[in-house]
Amino acid sequence: MVPGMLMMGAKDRLLPPSVPFRFFASAVVLHVAGWGAVLLGADTLPGFQGGLGPALAGLHLITLGVLGMTAMGAAFQMLPVATRRQLGPLWACRLTWWLYTPGVVVLSLGMGAEHVGAMHAGGWLTVAGLSLFGVLVGRNLLQVSDLPGVTRHAWIALASLLGLAVLGLLLVSDVGVGFLDRRGAVAAAHAVLAGYGFMGNLALGFSYVLVPMFVLSQGVPDAVGRQSATLSAVALVLAVAGLVLGQGMVAVAGGVVGLVAIGLHLRALLAVLESRMRKRLEPFFRLVRLAWILLPVSVVLGMAVAVGGAPELSAPLWGWLLVFGWLLTFVTGILQRIMPFLASMHSGGASGRPVLMSKLVAERPLAVHAVCHGAALALGVVGLMAGxxxxxxxxxxxxxxxxxxxxxxxxxxLSRLIAQERAAQPSKA
Amino acid sequence: MNDRTTGATAKGLTDKDSTAERQPGPPEWLALALDIEPLDVRPALATGEDPLGLIMEAADGIEFGGALVIDAPFNPSPLRRILAARGFSSYGRNLGPGHWRVFFVLNGGQDWERDADVEVGPEGAMTWREDDGLHIDVRKLKPPQPMLAVLRLLDAVAATETVVVHHERVPQFLFPELAERGWRVERMAEEFANVRLWLMREG
Structure with a gap:
């Protein structure tokens, strides 16, 4: 008997692999497109504080395309298993992708080409996809009471999603009209809600389950999860209110509270690492560790932006370390671990045995990615500082x-999975 | 019930005279009682108080199909017989020196008294031996504790051992880790809140 067969009889079986993997495949493709757009718009990055063009398109290809896609694929697949509750109908999960993917592509193209109509169409499609995702996850979370660390962060992420979507649509609508008096402040609040509120809280909440599972260690105590979630919520409210109202010190206070939340979170995860059963940390953890370092660094830079300290330098550096440093580093680390993990989990239908995860991982290209990504981050910081x-x-x-x-x-x-499954077929006969 | 492999548990539930020797494994109703907060009578007994009144008061509030859990410093056989006369079945677990946990369910006393000597692992999973292998019950543990408890046990047992996992659901995230360690799921039985998996080493 094999896992693939077992799942067929399970009441709480996983979603078909085509659901999470369509999101992951989109994330992988848009990752390339995002860096390509940044390359195209590199000349506008020194002193960048917003404005249409390839750089803004690249930023959204990474945030919405890579980070959002990965969050959706992972949540659809793993949340129902972690919470032991159904997520929602399969068609709704698929519809999310059909709304969101063209939305992100059209929105990014509109930003890159400075085409207002495309931005409006893409923006609304993106928000529709995100809203459906929010409804599905919210319905799941409403049934859960025993995972406070995960669910509270997830609720904060959903609340942030609502806020960032509203601000994002305002920003798109403002293009060519100019009704926002303080567009830069609204953009910064949108970035805070997206980077720390939505993606950040999903990362923090999921880490409480994923990191102990990947390193085989005790989970994080519920009390720590509750505390980090409460502090995150306070930090976000202060930071967003401070930015929108033009009260820099209020936003800085939010940053300080955010740093305390991050400190609690990282201390708990370091304790998880210390008590782990898996002695050798897998290569993906290099990126996770780097992301953990860059998260508080980005918050400190964000505080500098809030008080208006050298905005032509601090603003682009903050954006760089928030999006490419903390979030993209973390997400590519997690993505390279969960893709072979889920592929292995879904395999074995024909052979009677699941394909080993270790046979699926391509270590050399991942090492190239890690080196290039780290070097790109460092060079980007140097380039932005030197203009x-x-x-x-x-x-x-x-x-x-x-x-x-x-x-x-x-x-x-994918190709190794197919090859392994094919190779195992004769043994069945 | 959807037991594809053995009818032992179902048989046990219908046999009123069954004993611990004739009924391997925990009763099916145990899954319903695992969420109940235990009534710990050890402090009362340590100070010389008789907790019987407290227990009977708690038992009086249980409706048919409901459960009661008592933590005691010894196997409270007299109490179990008193409650059996009131229609409670009981299942006792020796959690260690001076600590028994007895689960009661008001079901007419179909399955009135069963026990198991168990060991409790660092994650809170209970293990005990039966004829078909080493059993581990990871139900009611929060993720990722069930996976951790199972893998810790697999790393410690002999190559020829069969490990029987009692889980609330099919543990999908466990399968890649099992395969990496050279273990396979030999068979599975699904019941309400008790999915059992028989694990054996490859080859």
């Missing part, structure tokens, strides 16, 4: 090479 377009261009080129290597590794997971 050097060639250095930023080199950083984007390295990021693009890394993204291509990452895409190769994802392709190899």
């Amino acid at each position: 050097s377009v060639p250095v930023i261009r080199a950083a984007a080129a390295l990021g693009l090479v890394g993204a291509l290597a990452f895409a190769l590794s994802a392709f190899l997971v």
Whole structure:
């Protein structure tokens, strides 16, 4: 008997692999597109504080395309298993992808080409996809009371999603009209809600289940999850209110509270690592560790932005470390671990045995990605600080090479899975 | 019930005279009682108080099909017989020196008294031995504790051992880890809140 067969009889069986993997495949492709757009718009990045063009398109291809897609695929697949509650009808999960994917592509193209109509169409499609995702996850969370660390962060993420969607649509509608008096502040609040509120809280909440599972360790105590979620909520309210109302010190207070929440979160996860059963940390953890370092660094830079300290320098650096540093590093680390894990879990239908995860992982392209990604981050920081377009261009080129290597590794997971399944078929007979 | 492999548990539930020797494994109704907060009578007994009144008061509030859990410093056989006369079945677990946990369910006393000597692992999973292998009950543990408890046990047992996992649901996330360790799911039985998996080493 095999897992594939077992699942067929299980009342709480997983969603078909086509659901999470369509999101993951989109994330992998848009990862390449995102770095490509950053490369195209590299000349606008020094002193970048917003404005249409390829750089903004690249930013949204990474945030919505890579981070959002991964969050959706992972949530659809793993949330019902972690919470032991159904997520929602299969058609709704599929519809989310059909709304969201063209939405992100059209929105990004509109931003890159400065086409207002495309931005409106893409923006509304994106928000529709995100809203459906929010409803599905919210329905699941309403039934859960025994995972406070995960669910409270997830609720904060959903609340942030609502806020960032409203602000995002306001920003899109403002293009060419100019009704927002303080567009920069609204954009910063939108970024805070997206980076720390939505993606950040999903990352923090899921980490309480995923990290102990991947390193085989005790879970994080519920009390810590409750505390980090409460502090995160307070931090977000202060930061967003401070930015929108033009009260920099209020936003800084939010940053300080956010740093305390991050400190609690990281201390709990370090304790998880110390008590782990799996002594050798897998390569994906290099990226997770780097992301953990860059998260508080990005918050400190965000506080500098809030008080208006050298905005032409602090604003682009903050955006760089928030999106490419903390979030993209974390998400590509997790994505490279869960793709072969889920592929293995769904395999075995024909052979009678699941395909080993270790046979699916393509370590060399992932090592290339890790090196290129790390180098791109470092060069980007140098380039932004020096205001050097060639250095930023080199950083984007390295990021693009890394993204291509990452895409190769994802392709190899799939091709190896197919090859292993085919090779195992004769043994069944 | 959807037991594809053995009818032992079902048989046990219909046999009123069954004893621990004739009924391997926990009763099916145990899953209903695992969520109940235990009434710990050890502190009262330590100070010389008789907790019987407290227990009977708690038992009086139980409706048919409901459950009561008592933590005691010894196997409270007299109490179990008193409650059996009131229609309670009981299942006792020796959790360690000076700590018994007895689960009662008001079901007419179909299955009135069963026991198991168990060991409790660091994650809170209970293990005990039966004829068909080493059993581990990971129900009611929060993720990822069930996976951790099972893998910790698999890493410690002999290559020829059969491990029987009692889980609330099919543990999908466990399968890739089992395969990496060279273990396979030999068979499975699904009942309400008790999915059992017989694990054996490959080859």
